[in-house]
Amino acid sequence: MSLKLTGTLTLALLAGLASGSLSAKEWKTIRIGTEGAYAPFNFIDANGQVQGFDIEIGKALCAQLQAQCEFITQDWDGIIPALQAGKYDVILASMFITEERKKQVAFTDPYYKAAMTFVAPKEADVQDISPAALAGKVIGAQAGTTQAEYLTQLYGKSDVRLYPTQEAVNLDLASGRLDLQMGDALPLLMWTRTTDDGKCCQTVGEMVTDPKYVGDGVGMAVRLSDDDLRQQLNQALAAIIADGTYQKINAQYFPINIYTMK
Structure with a gap:
């Protein structure tokens, strides 16, 4: 490839970055997969609606990201394959962060400790x-x-x-x-x-x-290709912890702070 052509491509790339045409995907709608059978973290109430700590955290994260949430229930044994198949964008279902699972999905920072x-x-x-x-x-x-x-x-x-x-x-x-x-x-x-x-x-x-x-605690999982979404979720998680939203949700379900286990 000639130097002239390489320079032209470089200028085009810089122009694209400046205009935002190569920016990360905007996640205006986030489809969240959960089990719906793991109270008090995620469960189906008497009206057939999915509820629980995981669900409230998901809603708070979506509000922080100014995105619309859509919750989808999935049996546990198929929860990672369904993410990979595109049924939803995030698993928020009290999943331990383990080395074996890291081979299949990308995890956010932990949103509570595990034992x-x-x-x-x-x-x-x-x-x-x-x-x-x-x-x-x-x-x-x-x-x-x-x-x-x-x-x-x-x-x-x-x-x-x-x-x-x-x-x-x-x-x-x-x-x-x-x-x-x-x-x-x-x-x-x-x-x-x-x-x-x-x-x-x-x-x-x-x-x-x-x-x-x-593993390293409990995290949300996204597809390996969706690192931009993982980073946005991490930023939103840090924000709801800092502004007290996380602790308000925590207090609805648990007598201790499950983020710190104290």
């Missing part, structure tokens, strides 16, 4: 949650989650049973069909402390915070 916990019936008096101590026990978890991965990798001598939703796991534990379950710490703390069916049970053992399984 996993075991839950058992109160009368079980579980003291030891090591793989050896729980050998032969029936343990439940939601399929496709980091908890499921943790159990299948480390608790091979237990009867690990996987369910399509967290609600189904809770139901079988409360009904006596499981000896224990493992799940995200915050929803299970809320379930055991604030719901009638959760009064049967209590968290047991130390919380699991190994980054290999819980």
Whole structure:
């Protein structure tokens, strides 16, 4: 290529940048994918509307970005493939940021911290949650989650049973069909402390915070090609934390600040 032609292309590129013709996409409408079966983070209310902490955070982010929000529910086990297929633009569904998932999607900064916990019936008096101590026990978890991965990798001598939703796991534990379950710490703390069916049970053992399984916290996920949207979401998240909007939403659902876990 001649120097003259190269210079012409460079001038054209600079002109395009100056005019904004090569600027990032304007996200006037943001389609948000969530599960709708993971209270209090995302769930379907009596009127068939999706509600929860994740949903309120999504609305606040869209307001900050002056974009219109559209929420789309999707079963958990297909939530990343549906993002990649273009069904929605963002996953906002309490997803742990892990190295394995980073191969498939791009994550925003964490919007709350993550930990996993075991839950058992109160009368079980579980003291030891090591793989050896729980050998032969029936343990439940939601399929496709980091908890499921943790159990299948480390608790091979237990009867690990996987369910399509967290609600189904809770139901079988409360009904006596499981000896224990493992799940995200915050929803299970809320379930055991604030719901009638959760009064049967209590968290047991130390919380699991190994980054290999819980990653760097909980983040929103976008397609690898949509880094501009990821950056805009990060900026909006920082803004709603700084102006107090995040804490107002947090206080509606949790007794502690889940961004700091204090």
